[in-house]
Amino acid sequence: xAKQGGPQEVPGCGTEARTEEAFDVFARSCPSxxxxxxxxxxxGSLTLGALHQGTFRFNELRRRVDGVSEKMLSQTxxxxxxxxxxxxxxxxxxxxxxxYALTPLGREVAERLLGLIGLLENRMSAxxxxxxxxxxxxxxx
Amino acid sequence: xAKQGGPQEVPGCGTEARTEEAFDVFARSCPSxxxxxxxxxxxGSLTLGALHQGTFRFNELRRRVDGVSEKMLSQTxxxxxxxxxxxxxxxxxxxxxxxYALTPLGREVAERLLGLIGLLENRMSAxxxxxxxxxxxxxxx
DNA sequence: CGGGATCCGGCTTGATACTG
DNA sequence: CAGTATCAAGCCGGATCCCG
Numbered sequence: 001x002a003k004q005g006g007p008q009e010v011p012g013c014g015t016e017a018r019t020e021e022a023f024d025v026f027a028r029s030c031p032s033x034x035x036x037x038x039x040x041x042x043x044g045s046l047t048l049g050a051l052h053q054g055t056f057r058f059n060e061l062r063r064r065v066d067g068v069s070e071k072m073l074s075q076t077x078x079x080x081x082x083x084x085x086x087x088x089x090x091x092x093x094x095x096x097x098x099x100y101a102l103t104p105l106g107r108e109v110a111e112r113l114l115g116l117i118g119l120l121e122n123r124m125s126a127x128x129x130x131x132x133x134x135x136x137x138x139x140x141x
Numbered sequence: 142x143a144k145q146g147g148p149q150e151v152p153g154c155g156t157e158a159r160t161e162e163a164f165d166v167f168a169r170s171c172p173s174x175x176x177x178x179x180x181x182x183x184x185g186s187l188t189l190g191a192l193h194q195g196t197f198r199f200n201e202l203r204r205r206v207d208g209v210s211e212k213m214l215s216q217t218x219x220x221x222x223x224x225x226x227x228x229x230x231x232x233x234x235x236x237x238x239x240x241y242a243l244t245p246l247g248r249e250v251a252e253r254l255l256g257l258i259g260l261l262e263n264r265m266s267a268x269x270x271x272x273x274x275x276x277x278x279x280x281x282x
Numbered sequence: 283c284g285g286g287a288t289c290c291g292g293c294t295t296g297a298t299a300c301t302g
Numbered sequence: 303c304a305g306t307a308t309c310a311a312g313c314c315g316g317a318t319c320c321c322g
Contacts, residue, residue: 019259023190027207032261033183035268039261040181042174042295049164058304066168069296074305084271095303096302105264112260116253118160120173120180123246127176130225183315199284210316215285236283237322286321294313301306 038079039109043068045117047076048102048110051086055101085109179220180250184209186258188217189243189251192227196242226250 026032038044043065050056050064062073077100080086085106090098102110120127167173179185184206191197191205203214218241221227226247231239243251261268 019255022259022262023193023255026258026262027187027190029208030262030265031269032258032265035261035265036181036186036258037183039257040177042178045177046168049168052164067170070305071297071307072295075295082272082275083268084275085268090304096305098304105267108260108264109257112253112257114160114164116180116250116257117167117173117177118163119249119253120176121163121167121171123249124171124173124176126246127224127226128172131223134223134225211285212287212317213315216315231284237285239284284322286319288319289317291316292314294311296311297309299306299308302304 035083038076038083039085039113041076043072043076044080045113047073047080048085048106048113049117051100051102052107052110052114055099058098058100061100080106176224179217179224180226180254182217184213184217185221186254188214188221189226189247189254190258192241192243193248193251193255196240199239199241202241221247 026036039048046065046068047061050061056064058073058077061077062068062070065073068076077086077088081088085103087101087103087106088098089101090096167177180189187206187209188202191202197205199214199218202218203209203211206214209217218227218229222229226244228242228244228247229239230242231237
């Protein structure tokens, strides 16, 4: 990653800013970019959405997050856990049992994400209409 | 894409649901997934963020969205325009002048996205701390 | 200035198989 | 059950050249 010759060092990356300024910081390749990626990823968003509905075990999640492979679920879960959005509780029983749940921060993030998704879902008819208009305009070229 | 043998046809994909139910719909591979991807993409989020601050021409955007290539900016802009989030106004002058701005829907989406980003930025210290804890726990394995 | 077309490398993803 | 290891494929994104 990292552009060809641009400055990779990020100066004021730890400032606690409000939304407007926060975006400027975000725009300069801060760690929050990575976290956003984990959150909005194909599997990240679905996993957060699933965990927003409760606590689940690994294979329960696999069934809920339709189409995810073991590897990707594991990878996604680790990334979210590392970011402090998901808590993992393993019980040393036999057979092993591991539960995954959102942390308080994870719940906040999930709610915002779900809000964004909900907005898109609700306006999807407008989006679809826009797409048709766009495609139609291009077709007659 | 699409899993090995699963049903690709999505039945109730046009329902206008509220956030909770909307997610279920979203989870089944609806078009909104594509739009979310355009929005949260590496360049999509930065472009929406830049356009949230005003109307800009192509090369102005290039300078604002630091590090983006012509191709990716063009591609991002087209995707967002097709989704009805960005409006493109070309003036047939010489030299050509093209302005990009958010549509009302685009502004709504951008605001939610910026909210999510802002939340992450504000809590980044907690995220960073969680990452250190996670890495430390793994190191002594 | 505002892009389109093309080529190509690398990260991401997905099957599959194996382990504790 | 709860994962990790390995390998191949595919798509994303960047560099480059080109045109109106």
